[in-house]
Amino acid sequence: MVEPFSSAEMDRRWRLARDLMRHYELVGLLIHGNSGLHRHNQANVFWLADYMDWHHCYLFAPLDETVEPVLWVGLSNHVASARAVSSVRRVEWGGYHPAACIVEHLRRFGLVKGRLGLVGINAKFGIGMPYLHYLHLRENIPDLELVDVTAPFIRLRTVKSEEEIARMRRAAELTDRSIYALWEKIRPGMPDYALVEIVESAYRGLGGSPHVTYIRTMPMDQPNGCAPSQNPTGRVLERGDVVLTEISASYGGYSGQIHRPLFVGADPSPEWQRLFDVALEAYRRMTSALRPGACERDAIRAASIIGEAGYTIYDDLLHGFGIDITPPLIDRSCARYWPWDEGRPAPEGERFERNMAIVLQPNPCTPNEQMGLQVGALTLITDHGAVSLHQVPFEPLIVRV
Structure with missing residues (x-):
């Protein structure tokens, strides 16, 4: 079991929330x-309650x-476990109609007028609480104004x-283990879903849990995609393949x-080596540029070598991270x-602050999106630039078979 956050840490979070x-x-x-996404849609609840539900939940703060x-909590048989780990002392089952429980609680304390802040899951995509729950609150406490504050709440994190x-x-250490395991264990003849097993078994026994395991395999000389795939296809690995990866252990x-590409039984071809070199140079320029006070424009300028080399990108250039994706996002x-x-x-955009956790993931690809790769890592913004939290070398990983 992971050691819970200290009372000082949780007090800090509640102070920010009440501010x-x-x-x-x-x-x-x-x-x-x-x-x-493996419970990471619980990020906002988790940050204040130190609990990630397996189904759905509500926290009233x-x-x-x-x-x-x-x-x-969402399921009655999860209450005991939630009570064992959550920093919130009062933990109950929300029943089959959790909005009714919420209404009853608010009425009990006379919280039937004023403004109640709603914090959903993702402000970028407008994902909030279920609509029927929202309607029940609005209809049963009509004098209580419901205000969406998902975006400003996420910024607290x-x-x-x-x-x-x-x-x-x-x-990051557990995530590194998964890449090293792939580098050591994959062989021609394996289906791609066996690679998923290698990745997740590398850290499961050490207390880690899955968040992202995206893998694409394809022949170097017949590329058919520019980003890792979220779903295994059953394709069998062959000598001369490239394996694109995006892996997050929690x-x-x-x-x-x-993000590292692996090359099976062969060095990268000149075309693949050039893609890698451009991605690595973009990554290095971004790490130098991103320090407290820098802005999104600085990151875009630093990565412009991608466009100058004749490539575009398919995925985000960078995003905040930790429990889930947060701002800044390019x-x-x-x-x-x-x-x-x-x-x-480019517009100036948001500014970076010390101790922001940022995934830098330059992902150059051909304009037809049939060939590309990612070279990236979770980094921490420091006074000296963005510093990787990972130890895997920034080089093409050659699987010797």
């Missing part, structure tokens, strides 16, 4: 989570410290504490993330600013 409530004049926060916070960084370092809710639309031209620079 947000005061800023938006809220009586409290109602935070929803579900089990998507009041502004008034004399009002008791409540965690409603972007700068990591020392305890969070310690968990991410351990998660430890105590926090994840590493690494998606593939940044390629419109390459090759770089000071006469039409």
Whole structure:
């Protein structure tokens, strides 16, 4: 079992949450989570309750410290486990109609007027609490204004504490083990789903849990994709293949993330080597540019070598990380600013702060999106640039068979 966060760490989080409530004049926060992406859609609940539900849950976090916070878990047989791990003392089953439990609790404490902050799962995609639950609250407490504060709440999580960084370092170590295991164990004749087993068994016995295991295998001389695949196809590995990877092992809710291509029984061809060299140079330029006070424009400029080499990108250039994806996030639309031209620079965008955890993942690909790779890692923003939390070498990984 992972050691729980200290009381000082949890107090820090609740102070930030209550500062947000005061800023938006809220009586409290109602935070929803579900089990998507190996429970990492629980990120907002987890951050305040130190609990990740296997199904769905709600956390009520009041502004008034004399009002008791409540965690409603999704399934009745999960209550005991939730009570054993959560920092919230009152844990109950939400029943088959959790919105009714929420309404009853708010009425009990007279919280029927004012503004209640709703925290969903993902502000970028507009994913909030279930619609029927929302309707029940609105219809049964009509004088309570429901205000979405998902985006500002997520921003509370972007700068990591020392305890969070310690968990991410351990998660990065476990993620590294999976790449080393692939490098050592994969062989021609294996189906791609066997590679998933190699990845996840490398850290499961050490307390890690899966977050992302994306793998694509294809012949170097007949490429058919530019990013790792979320679903195994059963394709059998062959000599001369390239294996594209995006892997995140989690430890105590926090994840590493690494991207490395492996080449099976052969050195990368000149075309693949050039892709790798461009990705690595973009990564190195980005790590130098990203320090406290730098902005998204600096990252886009640093990675412009990708466009200058005649490539574009398919996936995000970078994103915040830890429990789940957070701001800052630079998606593939940044390629419109390459090759770089000071006469039409990218918007400044958000600024980076010390101890933000950022996945840098330059992923050059051909314009037809049939050939590409990623070279990336979870990094920490420091005064000296973005520093990788991973130890896997930045080189093409050649599987000797």
